[in-house]
Amino acid sequence: MAMRVQTGVFQRYGRKLCRLAMAAAVAAIAGVMSAASAVEVKYMLWDSMQAPAYRQCAADFSRKHPGITIKLMQYGWDDYWTAVSMGFISDTAPDVFTNHLSKSSEFVKNGLLLDLTPYIRRDQVDMGQFAPALVQIWGRGGKQYGMPKDFDTIGLIVNLARARAAGVTLAELQNMDWNPVDGGSFERIVRRLTLDRQGRNASSPAFDARNVAVYGYQNPGSGGMMGQTEWSHFAVSTGFRYQDQPWSQPFYYDDPKLAQTLDWLAGLSAKGLSAPYQFTRSMGSDAMFVAGKAAMIPQGSWMITYFAANAKFENAWVPLPRGPQGQRATMLNGLADSIWSGSRVKEQAWQWVKYLGSRDCQQVVASYGVTLPAIQGMPELAVAAIRSKTGADAGAFLQMAREHTFLAPITDNAAQIDDVMKGAMEAVLLGRQRAAPALKAANEQVNQLLAPPRR
DSSP, X not given: OHHHHHHHHHHHHHHHHHHHHHHHHHHHHHHHHHHHHOEEEEEEEOOTTTHHHHHHHHHHHHHHOTTEEEEEEEOXXXXXXXXXXXXXXXXXXXXXXXXXXXXXXXXHHTTOBOOOHHHHHHTTOOGGGBOHHHHHTTEETTEEOOEEEEEEOEEEEEEHHHHHHTTOOHHHHHXXXXXXXXXXXXXXXXXXXXXXXXXXXXXXXXXXXXSEEXXXXXXXXXXXXXXXXXXXXXXXXXXXXXXXXXXXSOOOTTOHHHHHHHHHHHHHXXXXXXXXXXHHHHHOHHHHHHTTSBSEEEEEGGGHHHHHHHOOSOEEEEOOOBOTTSOOEEEOEEEEEEEBTTOSOHHHHHHHXXXXXXXXXXXXXXXXXXXXXXXXXXXXXXXXXXXXXXXXXXXXXXXXHHSEEEOOOOOTTHHHHHHHHHHHHHXXXXXXXXXXXXXXXXXXXXXXXXSOOOO
């Protein structure tokens, strides 16, 4: 009886089941063939905190472009550039990678980046959706070497518990001014935030500058040729400029305004307001702030999430102080996605880069609240996401972006110039040289590096 039932079931459904099985087999084979024929685009970035947002963008992109898969690779900053450079040498570089202005000039000079201009024109990509400066810094000679992805400005993060104990209000912190002669209200507040081991602040005649428990302000380091978080905002607020425009020469590192700024910065440690340079070089200003050893430090918007997770006390981001000319100044830096000129999948790489620069992807990035996307209107969404996720108010960075911004120095031979300027800056900050002669000698070297070779 059971046998007859099974036979009957087979007779009734067997052919249908066979057809379904065959259809499933065909679909499986087609899927394998599709996967096998899908083009893989290798994409590399260095920021582990941004990686989840871009994994989401990659998944969304692959659904829209089933013939392209994105292989996302993430390395820490130092290992990242080693991997990229070794990839250029071994012909195995990522097809697309997050690029930085401090590295890009050498890549352009050596023909390692693909000009995106023909693709942008062909596909009519609206570059007007980005702030003009974010497009400008990735172009040279009518060619575009990067698609803007995000931007950053500089602000000050302050230990509010220390500020309150010193009687410093948030309003005072938000409205500081600065000059290189006496430091303005900024230095007066730094004195109030600084404590010696007996609990006396630096405004007290009894303050012991040789035994400091909490430094009111900490300069992050030498800054090399850019001084992005270290000295650029102070110097430019006095009227200093690096060069007339991106890629131009000469450089003006011998400007007395920069020398005056650096002498003032170097003098903070002698007053006990900032740790000696050699101490910061070993510990780092970020670690000092998190440990409560520094009450205020300058940092970039890319560090918002880090401090929200690691500073276990109430803190706040405030704008940089106004300079002698009555305005604040911040470097406006922007990262971009670039395509390796040796990529064997340039068209697919371009489709991915175009998507990275689209509202669809940048809205995803904004929702993760880890960086400020490049498309206008998206940074406000990111600031709202940051507040929702961490409680941190990152509005100071948008305020800085609306005030006086300037571009990072962009030039050929950037690596050599950075070495020259790092040496000069360190000599000043270590107290081995006054700024004026050190910068004069360094500027001569810099401009010699840029001079055309003699015939």
